Amino acid sequence: MKGLWKEFKAFAMGGNMMDLALGFIIGAAFAALVESLAGNILMQLVAAIFGKPDFSNLSFSVNGAELKYGAFLTELLNFLLLGLVLFALVKAMKKLGLGNFRAQGSRECPFCKEFVPVDALKCKFCTADIDPEQVEDEDEHIVVSRTKHADG
Structure with a gap:
């Protein structure tokens, strides 16, 4: 006891x-x-x-x-x-810049099917570039530059 x-x-x-x-x-x-x-x-x-x-x-x-x-x-x-x-x-x-407001949760990488964070820009398992479900303000320029390269 x-x-x-x-x-x-x-x-x-x-x-x-x-x-x-x-x-x-x-x-x-x-x-x-x-x-x-x-x-x-x-x-x-x-x-x-x-x-x-x-x-x-x-x-x-x-x-x-x-x-x-x-x-x-x-x-x-x-x-x-x-x-x-x-x-x-x-x-x-x-x-x-107060507090920790990172996106929470995970989703499946469309390439290797491993789970990655919802705001991931690159899969940590297969290293493929992936489109995040939630874009953080500091990462927005990366997503925009990707779409420019894909379009042009």
Whole structure:
């Protein structure tokens, strides 16, 4: 039992678990901040334009059932504004060189069928030039020069 407790303590206090916990806490705080920006500033701009901070009261009845499409529109608008804010923040942080925003995931090389990152320009197995599924800003000139050579 003592060995099991020691192993659990090593797991719980290990780097990966602490990193995960810190990431979760910071992520929750960041989500609250972005949600506040979307709800308290951007939705208030919508209220200034349309005269209402939300559309929750909009509804209609069908066979006695009330369809509250206004609540759905409000949530949809909140989601779109939140996504827009997050997209803008990530683009700004990427431009400033903050954080690690490399593409995640892998795909199959069309030549050797080995798995390579989605933003790979060259297969690390067969060394063939491949078109990336996601082009990073710093790699865009390589893809453009390839298409110029292929066309000309």
